[in-house]
Amino acid sequence: MSNTTKHTTQTEYLSALLDDEAGAFEKRRLLDDVQQDQKLQQKVATYSLIGEAMRNEHASVTVRANxxxxxxxxxxxxxxxxxxxxxxxxxxxxxxxxxxxxxxxxxxxxxxxxxxxxxxxxxxxxxxxxxxxxxxxxxxxxxxxxxxxxxxxxxxxxxxxxxxxEPQYAVPNAAWRKRLKSYVNSHVKYASTSAIMPSVRAVSYAANF
Amino acid sequence: MQLTSRVLSSIVVALSMMGLSAQLFANDAVILLNQMNDALHTLEYQGKLVYLKDGEAYNLSIKHVIENGAEKEIVTLLDENSDDYVRESSAFSLSALPKITPQMQQVYSFDIGGMGKVAGRPCRIVLARPKDRKRYLQKYCIDLDRSVVLKYSLINQHHQPVERFMFTDFEVISTPDEDLEESQLQHSVTALAGTPHELANRIQTGSALQESASGADILPLTDMDAVVSNGAGNANRASADTGFVRQPQKAEVGGVSVQHTEWFFDPLPAGFRIVSSDKVKSSSGEDDQIVISDGLSSVSVFFSTNNQPAKAYKPIRSGALNILTRNYQGYTVTLVGEVPESTLQDIYEGIKRKRVTIDKQ
Known part of the structure; x- marks a missing residue:
């Protein structure tokens, strides 16, 4: 009985996690559970696939080059x-x-x-x-x-x-990435139309690239 | 017959009232957004916020202070050992702050939503809904007490948020310039005074918005667009229709003639206009930056000369920020903006160049 309750709760948390609605604590706990529970791993995969299919329901289909x-x-x-x-x-x-x-x-x-x-x-x-x-x-x-x-x-x-x-894209080297960062900073500094978001964007961009 | 005419008149009255109330909601939304803009620049505040983009969550702290009349914003990424990001602006006046003008309603519809609560503070939901697919829907929750945005989302044409932030803790430190606050308050009160109908009329003509902006003269949007600063404190007049830009002139060797490049954007996506043009320092030297904006979303177009063989780079997306790089007639053109990639592509396709040589006596 307790096991059923646990899985029901986990399913709900899992749904919330995939909808990006779970809290930080639930996320950590659920990820720990997923690591240990093979059935739960399977469930995550299934839910993700369903979600992906639903999100891409109206997306155009592209034929790959190969x-x-x-x-x-x-x-x-x-x-x-x-x-x-x-x-x-x-x-x-x-x-x-x-x-x-x-x-x-x-x-x-x-x-x-x-x-x-x-x-x-x-x-x-x-x-x-x-x-x-x-x-x-x-x-x-x-x-x-x-x-x-x-x-x-x-x-x-x-x-x-x-x-x-497929167009031949160059791999951005360090010099180009540095230049892009300076462009993002200039955009944030001179082209901002609001106060908080530009700085936040610049910080998160710098953290990623 | 009489009954039919009564029903018809009731329907007409109801529709008129609905139209009027929608207009009033839109006007209230515009006023709130302008108050929010003012507050974000003039208040000193600090807080912690969560920023979500591309499935990643970032915890940040933010502190906004005003030192010697200039803004200083310090943003720290709390999850990593990174340096603080400091954004400092030059001294500013309220009249220079971006304003939402009635002309922007050609491309956005502004709506007031319900009440929300963020970081324990009640806030009012305001929506800027795009009328085409060239920009994102913007959703704000604005603090009722201090008019600061407590929650903000950008939503794409597929109704999916591309980025969101939300304060988890917010505190107003102080307002250093009491005169400024009083002035702002006074003008906000003036702007909000009068019956709803009077207010609606004043907003239609733009007078309320001008009053709320500290009483300083604000040019109508079309005139503002025509002013392009060259970064040296001068202002060049530019054609708002074609987006004509005059870059700073560069003397040739010998000094008998000067050559400069004029960039055009023809056409620009609806609602977008050039707002400034300047030289910026980059890792390769000095590049040209032209800023295009529809009032809520902006795009920077950078031009740098290509000394090396042209390269193509994949477009980059980081939350709402898109970056597109293309090569155009010996220039590397990089577009950076919080608009969909297709809009950057549209702007790029409108770029035109004219080289002008002027002989000097």
Whole structure:
């Protein structure tokens, strides 16, 4: 009975902790409990996952840059199925194949451009567009060189890396971090619109960076 | 028919009263916020506060004193062995303090909320609600007795707080300049005098706000925006529409001509205007700082010349503070402000430059 009560209380405290409503004392006590109780650890993970899912309910979905690479890797590990060469239909006109191939390639490129550029900066957009153009080009070339139904496992193309779609950010060095701190201080000193918060922001920024 | 007209007139009267009361609430909120600004600068106080951002809690102590007419604010991080952060301002007058003006209601709606209690003191909740997604919602709980903000939250467009602070202990030390306090009190009383309707009219015209600011002359917002200080005590006139800024001039070798850069922001996000421009010392020498503000939220734009190959840095977020760095025509442009990152990006995209050479006789 006491155990049930304890867990009920812990659940409530856990909920409060995840909602950032628990007091300092409860936080310490609960964290101690979590360290020792495996079930509670599992519960924390579940609650966090639920909370995260609910918070991200309306968030846009972004496709990671390694999305396509992952598909290629997965395809490479797939078992080889029966290789049936499908003969092209005899009644199709000669221009049908290249046109449909080009249309497929263009559609795929468009999908990747839309997907990868969601929530990206103009620079990222430009880089990913270049990546998509490369993809379209490769797909077109592939179409020119292969018949319909070509062996996917045998024709192992180089995995197209969209790593170029990620802008190359420099790692802030000590000199740059120092300069940013001086900028934050100048902002606090000369651009403040209230009295307390700027100083508090400067202190917490300096503590973090 | 008669009944219908009665019902309609009742609805019209009710709606008018609702509109009037909403306007009065907004006006009360503006008055409270201005009193809060004055109090934060003129009172001597100390206390402890909890500051929450990015899932981290910071315990801080704060002491605000006035020495020789200048403000001195000392903030100490209690959880770590760090140096005190001291912010000192030059001598100030009440007329120089930031004021909430009727023009700001184009981008914020000000509301009075219910009562709260912080650090054992009753306080009134006041909201500055943005009318677009270019700035954060600001929520205050203002001490009823001394008009000091006891609790403050900045909330983003997803209704999530990006930072909060709350006093856990607060004490007014003293008011060193009794004349100042009396003057402030007198003007606050003057500003609050009259019937609610009279008060509403005066606030609409801005007269009450000017009176509450110690009676000194306050330019209307549009005129204030046009004044850009160059840091040498002079003031340059600037076009408020385009955000024209004249940087301090630098003589070329030989001294026969001077060349300077003029920065434009066209367009700026709604409500934002340039409020100052100056040179600031940085680790690399002297950089230009232009301050843009909508009255409640501000952004500093720093320009430094690029002597090395341009680098791109990831945007940084620290609570409500966002930092964006970009390279623009041989300059590294860094934007720092307590606005969403997308607003910094908008401001950056509006930057334009003009180089002007003036021949001197």
């Amino acid at each position: 999305f396509l690479t992952g598909i290629h890797d997965q395809l490479a590990t797939e078992p080889a199925y029966n290789k049936v060469h499908i003969k092209p239909a005899a009644n199709q006109p000669s221009w049908f194949k290249p046109v449909t191939g080009m249309a497929l390639a263009a559609s795929l490129a468009a999908i990747i451009v839309v997907g990868v550029t969601t929530n990206q900066s103009p620079q990222k957009w430009q880089a990913s567009q270049q990546g998509a153009q490369v993809l379209a080009l490769q797909a077109t070339q592939s179409n020119e060189n292969n018949s319909v139904g070509a062996d996917l496992t045998a024709k192992k193309t180089e995995p197209l890396s969209l790593a170029t779609s």
